[in-house]
Amino acid sequence: xxxxxxxxxxxxxxxxxxxxxxxxxxxxxxxxxxxxxxxxxxxxxxxxxxxxxxxxxxxxxxxxxxxxxxxxxxxxxxxxxxxxxxxxxxxxxxxxxxxxxxxxxxxxxxxxxxxxxxxxxxxxxxxxxxxxxxxxxxxxxxxxxxxxxxx
Amino acid sequence: xxxxxxxxxxxxxxxxxxxxxxxxxxxxxxxxxxxxxxxxxxxxxxxxxxxxxxxxxxxxxxxxxxxxxxxxxxxxxxxxxxxxxxxxxxxxxxxxxxxxxxxxxxxxxxxxxxxxxxxxxxxxxxxxxxxxxxxxxxxxxxxxxxxxxxx
DNA sequence: GCTATAATTGAAAATGCTTTTCAATTACTG
DNA sequence: CAGTAATTGAAAAGCATTTTCAATTATAGC
Numbered sequence: 401x402x403x404x405x406x407x408x409x410x411x412x413x414x415x416x417x418x419x420x421x422x423x424x425x426x427x428x429x430x431x432x433x434x435x436x437x438x439x440x441x442x443x444x445x446x447x448x449x450x451x452x453x454x455x456x457x458x459x460x461x462x463x464x465x466x467x468x469x470x471x472x473x474x475x476x477x478x479x480x481x482x483x484x485x486x487x488x489x490x491x492x493x494x495x496x497x498x499x500x501x502x503x504x505x506x507x508x509x510x511x512x513x514x515x516x517x518x519x520x521x522x523x524x525x526x527x528x529x530x531x532x533x534x535x536x537x538x539x540x541x542x543x544x545x546x547x548x549x550x551x
Numbered sequence: 552x553x554x555x556x557x558x559x560x561x562x563x564x565x566x567x568x569x570x571x572x573x574x575x576x577x578x579x580x581x582x583x584x585x586x587x588x589x590x591x592x593x594x595x596x597x598x599x600x601x602x603x604x605x606x607x608x609x610x611x612x613x614x615x616x617x618x619x620x621x622x623x624x625x626x627x628x629x630x631x632x633x634x635x636x637x638x639x640x641x642x643x644x645x646x647x648x649x650x651x652x653x654x655x656x657x658x659x660x661x662x663x664x665x666x667x668x669x670x671x672x673x674x675x676x677x678x679x680x681x682x683x684x685x686x687x688x689x690x691x692x693x694x695x696x697x698x699x700x701x702x
Numbered sequence: 703g704c705t706a707t708a709a710t711t712g713a714a715a716a717t718g719c720t721t722t723t724c725a726a727t728t729a730c731t732g
Numbered sequence: 733c734a735g736t737a738a739t740t741g742a743a744a745a746g747c748a749t750t751t752t753c754a755a756t757t758a759t760a761g762c
Contacts, residue, residue, distance in 0.1 A: 404678045429709060429758050450749085465712040470749065486637040488689075492748085505679055505687070514683055519675055525694060527555045528656055532665055533699030536656070538639075542691045543676060548684030580729050580738060601720085616741040621720065643719085 404518035407502075411515075415496045416442035419481050428475060436461035437472040446511035447485045447493035485513065487544070503541040509550035555669035558653075562666075566647045567593035570632050579626060587612035588623040597662035598636045598644035636664070638695070654692040660701035 407415075419438045420430050428434070436457035441448065448456070450473060454466045473494055476482040483497040487506060495513050498504070505514040525536050558566075570589045571581050579585070587608035592599065599607070601624060605617045624645055627633040634648040638657060646664050649655070656665040676687050 404675060404682055406679075406682050427709095431710065431758070433711070463712075466748095467713080467750080468711060471710085484639075486642060486691075491637060491642040505683055505685060507685065508688070514685070516679060516683075518678070519672075521670075521692075524555060524670055527669070528557075528667060528694060529696070531555055531557050532656055532667075534656060534658065534665070534694075534696040535702060536694050536696035537659070538695040540637075540691060540693045540695075541672075543679060543685075543687050544689040544691075545680070545685040545687035551686060578738095582729070582739065584740070614741075618721080618742080619740065622739085 404516050406505075407515040412445070412496070415499065415515075419476065422479055422481060423475065426475075426479065432461045433457075433464050433468045434472050436464050437469055438476070441476075441482060441494060441496065444495075445513065447487075447495045447506070447513055448511075449493045453494070486540070486542070503543075505543045505545065507547035507550055508544050509546050512547045512549075514547075555667050557656075558666040563596070563647070566650065566666075570627065573630055573632060574626065577626075577630065583612045584608075584615050584619045585623050587615050588620055589627070592627075592633060592645060592647065595646075596664065598638075598646045598657070598664055599662075600644045604645070637691070637693070654694075656694045656696065658698035658701055659695050660697050663698045663700075665698075 420435065423434060424430055437453055439460060440453050440456045450469050454464065454469045457464045457469065473482060480497055482494045484491055485493050485495050498515065502515045502517055505516060519541060521539055525539065529536050570593065571586065574585060575581055588604055590611060591604050591607045601620050605615060605620045608615045608620065624633060631648055633645045635642055636644050636646050649666065653666045653668055656667060670692060672690055676690065680687050
């Protein structure tokens, strides 16, 4: 098994940079509201619910509406830039989307998110296909714990 | 890696047998409504939403109320007998709970659920702890695909 | 830089799932 | 079998999310 590789700060910036450009490319307009939502998500380091994004986004853009947060998340999700995180206690928070075969490590206290690579589940996947008769399209691997800061 | 082991029909029955006895042990009363909810979940083989359980439960117990479905699920979940399944498209369906280190294989078409063992994530988990500084408490591993019947 | 125009916005209303309230019913104990 | 507390289902309340709609605003073309 390869050594687990946890994404660096720099890799996170690369993950979240260029979101506004991507929106513009798709013909969407760049507005103060969208900028606010994108900025909050790109800088958070934790998963955030629509209400949290709304609250934090209003600091930079006072007139931001919760409805616009929902609508912006919808577009960012369509473009594969953000995604929901699923947790035992709720599945309504968003994070910058996973790239390729990454997986997640989540802090149960503060919601902090780490992205990692380093497993290889393709062998297990093939074995399961053989034994079950399923055609497997996708998988999730997530670890839950408490981050260093929260301990 | 050990060969993936998918739960047999018999193992599923063992998983779901004795739920009513467990409820009684805890001082809960055995009622027609609870029996109906338990029976539906124990026989399904797929994940079911509260509304689906309600609908199917009413076949055996006409006066079943949706509220009672919610309340019964809450108790079964407390006792560790059922749990929610998380899927990209929704996290409000229930299945008989996982035992020990089992994981899930889910059919994206019909919701069918297979339980399997055969991975070993403890090594990866330890490695991640070392690299991230997290204390890891739990993990999820789920595969998504299309079952033989749905292909 | 200005204007026209369609996209976008936020507020209010609507929706839909889940929870709470409450009086009537029912399972269980003695 | 009777007494009692748990349980029930219906209706109301609660809450997150979506829709509606008139006002605003980003952008393309001049």
